[in-house]
Amino acid sequence: MSRLNLAQVAQRLTRKVWLDPVSRSKLYSQLTVTTMSLRFRLPALVILAAAPAFCADWNARLAEKYLDSRQKEWAAWPNAVVSGVVCVSCHSGLPYLVARPALRQSLGEKSGPTLYEDLLVEGTRATVFRTDAKELFGGLKGRLIDQVYAAVSVVSAVVIAMEDAPRGKLSPEGEKAFERMWSIQVKEGPDQGAWQWSDYNLDPWETKDSVAYGAALGALAIGLAPGDYQARPEIRRNVAALTAYLRAEQPNTALHNRLFLLWASSKLRDLLPNSDKQAILAELGRKQGTDGGWALEAMGPWPKHDAAPASVGSNSYLTALATFTMEQAGVKASDPVLSRALAWLRTHQDPGGYWAAESMNHKHDSGTIPEKFMSDAATAYATAALLAAGDEGIERTASNPKPRN
Secondary structure (H helix, E strand, O other): OOOHHHHHHHHHHHHOOOOHHHHHHHHHHHHHHHHHHHHOOOOOOOOOOOOOOOOOOOOOHHHHHHHHHHHHHHOOEEEEEEOOOOOOOOOHHHHHHHHHHHHHHHOOOOOOOHHHHHHHHHHHHOOOOOOOHHHOOOOOOOHHHHHHHHHHHHHHHHHHHHHHHHOOOOOOHHHHHHHHHHHHOOOOOOOOOOOOOOOOOEOOOOOOOHHHHHHHHHHHHHHHOOOOOOHOHHHHHHHHHHHHHHHHHHOOOHHHHHHHHHHHEEEEEEEEHHHHHHHHHHHHHOOOOOOOEEEEEHHHOOOOOOOOOOOOEHHHHHHHHHHHHHHHHHOOOOHHHHHHHHHHHOOOOOOOOOOOOOOOOOOOOOHHHHHHHHHHHEEEEEEEHHHHHOOOOOOOOOOOOOOOO
16 A cells, blocks of 8 residues: 555545545545654644743734644654544644634635644544444553543544534434444443543543543534434433433532533533523632633642642633633623633733643653643633634734734
8 A cells, every 4th residue: 555645645635535434444544654654754843932921912823833733743643543543632632623613714714624624533534433442442451441432432423513513414424423422321320321431540631530521522512413413312311311410410520521511501402401501600700810710720629640730820721611611601702701711811822822731640741742732722722712702813924913803
């Protein structure tokens, strides 16, 4: 099998030459070879040195360059393709797919999805027909195999639901993604109605307490699915079990997880009563810092991680996520809490294009890919939040030095 170069991959992706699962799988096997070799074939990523001051106002073009460069780096990292395709991670891939379409529209790009969006989306489509957890994640052992498989199944449903939504109908891959997700829904025990979830003891997405986060993502997928998928009679019992789990678990889980629940409730009808939605929003208001952001401890409770870097002041990831989910819940930009949060985001973008955030678990070595996982999530949600508020930032160029909005 000959190796595709990057131009050929981009051309085939742009033309969407995935006519059936078999041909998609064959092409993606070539695509993976190319992806794994990107670090040798593409120019080295230039990491901009952090400046001591933040930007006076945010710059969408800088955010775009940062997010795209990070996805290029992610796609070339062997750890990101252990299943044979590029992983849609909770820290980088999923937030990127949320923010990138809005960035493209804001910046007036006419070329369609980026190569990195296609790598993530088409890779997800290619794997929904693979239902052998051990075959997908042969390097894992014990319960982790089923946990990771369940997490990937839920995230895949979210990704394909987002992608299919503008078309108004679930694709065959979308149907399969939900079929696979429902087949492994927990049927009994304290987590009945949810899904097993990856437990690497890594906050905020992969701990034993992240089952509620994963269940909220499952609810989000159902609500995003086109064609009023959520009203199908054949999934009524599944949705009821999921709803019961999330309502019962809500008082026991971190506010971080309840933000995803709030987002999901804006898409899935009757997931939460309005009083519960308002209670989450009221708690956000009470815990907002005087500077407009949210500190790490405000979004817990979190277990102690002795090796974690000290967290002081407002946290970029949590502030961005809170701002974005408030908007998804229908809060207007004129609301005082949301207005202060947006002001915080506007003034905390690093000159390198990102919103800086550190690991909640341990310090990563400088220059490594994991070092900026939290910044990836912070930057994507901050960008999505600002654009959702109608704030397109500024373009710092000689021809267009003024705000674009």
